[in-house]
Amino acid sequence: xxxxxxxxxxxxxxxxxxxxxxxxxxxxxxxxxxxxxxxxxxxxxxxxxxxxxxxxxxxxxxxxxxxxxxxxxxxxxxxxxxxxxxxxxxxxxxxxxxxxxxxxxxxxxxxxxxxxxxxxxxxxxxxxxxxxxxxxxxxxxxx
Amino acid sequence: xxxxxxxxxxxxxxxxxxxxxxxxxxxxxxxxxxxxxxxxxxxxxxxxxxxxxxxxxxxxxxxxxxxxxxxxxxxxxxxxxxxxxxxxxxxxxxxxxxxxxxxxxxxxxxxxxxxxxxxxxxxxxxxxxxxxxxxxxxxxxxx
Numbered sequence: 001x002x003x004x005x006x007x008x009x010x011x012x013x014x015x016x017x018x019x020x021x022x023x024x025x026x027x028x029x030x031x032x033x034x035x036x037x038x039x040x041x042x043x044x045x046x047x048x049x050x051x052x053x054x055x056x057x058x059x060x061x062x063x064x065x066x067x068x069x070x071x072x073x074x075x076x077x078x079x080x081x082x083x084x085x086x087x088x089x090x091x092x093x094x095x096x097x098x099x100x101x102x103x104x105x106x107x108x109x110x111x112x113x114x115x116x117x118x119x120x121x122x123x124x125x126x127x128x129x130x131x132x133x134x135x136x137x138x139x140x141x142x143x
Numbered sequence: 144x145x146x147x148x149x150x151x152x153x154x155x156x157x158x159x160x161x162x163x164x165x166x167x168x169x170x171x172x173x174x175x176x177x178x179x180x181x182x183x184x185x186x187x188x189x190x191x192x193x194x195x196x197x198x199x200x201x202x203x204x205x206x207x208x209x210x211x212x213x214x215x216x217x218x219x220x221x222x223x224x225x226x227x228x229x230x231x232x233x234x235x236x237x238x239x240x241x242x243x244x245x246x247x248x249x250x251x252x253x254x255x256x257x258x259x260x261x262x263x264x265x266x267x268x269x270x271x272x273x274x275x276x277x278x279x280x281x282x283x284x285x286x
Contacts, residue, residue, distance in 0.1 A: 017180065022192075022222035024181050027170045037160065038167050044223035047190045049165075079165035080187035 008089045009040055009054050012096060016043045019129045021050075039073045041087070042080075045132045049082025052098070056089045063088055063114040070101060070112050077101075086114060088122070097122030151232045152183055152197050155239060159186045162272045164193075182216045184230070185223075188275045192225025195241070199232045206231055206257040213244055213255050220244075229257060231265070240265030 009025050016023045022045065026038035041052040051073045055063050065086055077084035084101040099122045104112040114122075152168050159166045165188065169181035184195040194216045198206050208229055220227035227244040242265045247255040257265075 020222060022185075022194075022219045022225070024167055024185055025170055027168055042165075042167055042185065042187075044185075044187070044192055044225070047192065047224040049187055049190065049192070051165075076165045079163060081190040082165070082187065 008056050011089065012041055012052070012054060012087060015096070015125055016041075016128075019045075019125060021045045035068070036072060037076070039076050039084070042076075042082075043128075044082075045129075046135070048132045048135060049077070049080040050128060051077045051080065051082050051084045052087045053085075054087050054089070056091055057119070058091045060090060060116050060119045062116045063119065064107070065104065065112040065114070067111045070104065074101060085123075088114070088119060090119070096125055098125075098128065099123070151199050154232065155184055155195070155197060155230060158239070158268055159184075159271075162188075162268060164188045178211070179215060180219070182219050182227070185219075185225075186271075187225075188272075189278070191275045191278060192220070192223040193271060194220045194223065194225050194227045195230045196228075197230050197232070199234055200262070201234045203233060203259050203262045205259045206262065207250070208247065208255040208257070210254045213247065217244060228266075231257070231262060233262070239268055241268075241271065242266070 006028055013023045013025050021043040023041065023043045025041050039051045040054040043050045043052070053065065053069050053073050055065070057063060063086065073084040085098040086101065086104065087096055087098045089096050097119055099114050104114055107113050149171055156166045156168050164186040166184065166186045168184050182194045183197040186193045186195070196208065196212050196216050200206060206229065216227040228241040229244065229247065230239055230241045232239050240262055242257050242261070247257055250256050
């Protein structure tokens, strides 16, 4: 299962790289540093930083994210001045959907949830590219 | 020897993290993706991106860097709109020195060299922090 997880992470790395991002995957380990500091993937373009925790789903179902994973990528994104996302790969279709951390729902147990009916409305990779490019246009007015 | 190399990378990660950077180390592998895409370490603060290839030296001697390693981190930094460095740990003193890629000397064989007498003049970690903070002050005028 861990091996399969990495394959999906690599798929997201490849897709973001081919869109022009600088992308890095975290070391594959159950080490403390991975659990407490590193997101699964960081993607950067034109100084804009996207931080990802990666999930997979065999269909569009509700996705649960432990509180510590959410806190970890929030802290990483805060330091970088970046934006934190959960990225889910829908295995059947091979498509990716992303949601900004701030749009997750908190559960009563203090963890987080991304409801199945909202997964399909998540951001596509091309939406992330668009976020970078539209931001670049704004910067161009300042240069 | 590989294990020892990772220990030094982890030391740089810890130091940059304690200075406030978001930091990630690349997966430990001799895989194609590590050789052709990933720098050893990426550090980000306030949207400023520093990309590192890590070296160690038992004293301040001339450091040689293969062309492909230089090209790899230049490409990563170009995509991120970041700055690429060679970071060297001087083992005896435990100190780090960094040099921007653009200040390396090209050898006749097409590789790169960081001369021993220039290693001690390299940037310290606190100089990198200062680069971020002084930049932040400029941005504050624009906000």
